[in-house]
Amino acid sequence: MTTQIKICGISTAETMAAALDAGATHVGLVHFEPSPRHVSLADASRLRALARGRAKVVLLLVNAEIELTSAAIEAIKPEVIQFHGSETPEWTGLVRDKLNMEVWKALGVKDKPTLAKSERFLGKVDRLLFDAPATALPGGNGTSFDWSLMADHEHQMPWGLAGGLTPDNVADAIRQTGAPLVDTSSGVESAPGVKDIGKIAAFCNAARNA
Ligand SMILES: O=C(O)c1ccccc1NCC(=O)[C@H](O)[C@H](O)COP(=O)(O)O
Numbered sequence: 001m002t003t004q005i006k007i008c009g010i011s012t013a014e015t016m017a018a019a020l021d022a023g024a025t026h027v028g029l030v031h032f033e034p035s036p037r038h039v040s041l042a043d044a045s046r047l048r049a050l051a052r053g054r055a056k057v058v059l060l061l062v063n064a065e066i067e068l069t070s071a072a073i074e075a076i077k078p079e080v081i082q083f084h085g086s087e088t089p090e091w092t093g094l095v096r097d098k099l100n101m102e103v104w105k106a107l108g109v110k111d112k113p114t115l116a117k118s119e120r121f122l123g124k125v126d127r128l129l130f131d132a133p134a135t136a137l138p139g140g141n142g143t144s145f146d147w148s149l150m151a152d153h154e155h156q157m158p159w160g161l162a163g164g165l166t167p168d169n170v171a172d173a174i175r176q177t178g179a180p181l182v183d184t185s186s187g188v189e190s191a192p193g194v195k196d197i198g199k200i201a202a203f204c205n206a207a208r209n210a
Pocket residue numbers: 008009028030032035036037038060062084131137138139140141142143162163164165183184185186187
C-alpha cells in the first residue's frame with residue numbers, strides 16, 4: 001500500500017510548491033502563534049489556494065476557542081482539521097458532526113497506556129496522529145517516540161506517524177510500524193520554521209520507496 005505523506009508547517013509559496021511537486025498527499029498549515037511555523041489566516045488562505053486539487057490541506061490548531069476555530073475554517077476551507085492540543089473526544093466529535101471535513105487528533109505517545117487510551121477517540125475523529133510527547137511546543141519538536149510501542153498495537157481507526165521523522169529514518173519508521181501516513185516538519189528544515197526544498201523531496205522519495 002502506498003504511504004501517504006504529510007509535510008507540515010509550510011509557510012511560503014516556494015516550499016508549498018516543493019511539497020506538491022515532490023508528491024506530498026497532505027500539506028499542513030500551522031495557525032498557532034508560539035510556533036516558528038505560524039501563518040496568519042490571510043497567508044494560510046493564499047497558501048491553501050496553491051494546493052487546491054493537488055494535495056489535502058491540513059489546518060492545525062492548538063486548543064483554539066470556538067470563535068478562532070470557526071474563523072480559521074472559514075478563511076482556509078481545509079480538507080482536514082488537525083487538533084494538536086488537549087482537545088477532548090467530545091470536542092473533536094462535535095466538530096466532526098458539524099463540518100464536512102476530516103478531523104484528526106494528535107496524541108503524544110509516552111507508553112502503551114497512552115495507546116490504549118487513544119481508543120476514546122473512536123467515532124470522534126477520522127484519524128489519529130501518533131506523535132512524540134509535547135516538550136517546548138505541543139508538536140513540531142523534531143523528537144521521536146519509541147516506535148516499538150506500535151509493533152503489536154491493534155489500530156481501531158486510520159492513523160499516522162509523526163515525531164522526528166527525517167529523510168534518513170522515514171523508510172525504517174514505515175517498515176517498523178507499518179504507518180499508512182507519515183508526517184514531518186523539523187526533519188525537512190534547515191532551521192526552525194525554515195523548510196528545505198531538497199529535504200522535502202528526499203523525504204517524499206524515501207517514504208515512497210520504503
Ligand atoms: O509544527 C509546529 O510548529 C507545531 C506547533 C504546535 C503544535 C503542532 C505543531 N506541529 C504539528 C505537526 O503535525 C508536526 O508535523 C508533528 O508534530 C511532527 O513534528 P516534527 O517532529 O518536527 O517532525
